[in-house]
Amino acid sequence: MDSVVDYFDEMATIWDNAIFHNKVQIREMIKLSDMKEGDKILDVGCGTGVLVDFIREVNKLGEIYEVDCSQKMLNMSRAKNYNDAHITYLKLDIEKGMSGEKFDIIILYNSLAYLKNKIETLEYLARNNLNKGGRIVIFHNYGENQINSSHACGDRRISSAYLPPFENLINSLDKSLFNIYYRSGVVNDYSLILKVCD
16 A cells, blocks of 8 residues: 555646546536535545535535545645635545544545455445445546556556456445445446445
């Protein structure tokens, strides 16, 4: 994890210019998540806070927890959103768990690939950090093959970050814990919304 943190610390100041974010896609996924005003949001691997403006379009005053392993990424998010009093910034490795805070929606945008224990982390978050009826929203700005290829051929510090085959991810999830609320096909080839079973 230290090498991944070093990579994102190094990239923080240029990240927004280096990475393409599809605004239509982001808005569509937030719409599909059924986000409402006042929902409490956990943004896992928030990076420079790309999602904040889009969340605020539909949820102006709900609490947002921006969580990242990179302090420099969090600093960039804080600088962009300094006047938003309803944002909490936490530097932590989400795979090691977090406090018992409960959320209505947990979003992993461009962050699933960096989790070593993907299924275990998703299930942990669902059991410990989601309110009844809560959703986990997973999506990416690029597809599985492009992300995996760019990581494998790119900076060695993130070369092991990958997305598993989409169907493998779905089939590995605890079906007693999740309902598939939405799956790929509309937005891109690796988008998923999981709703915790009542």
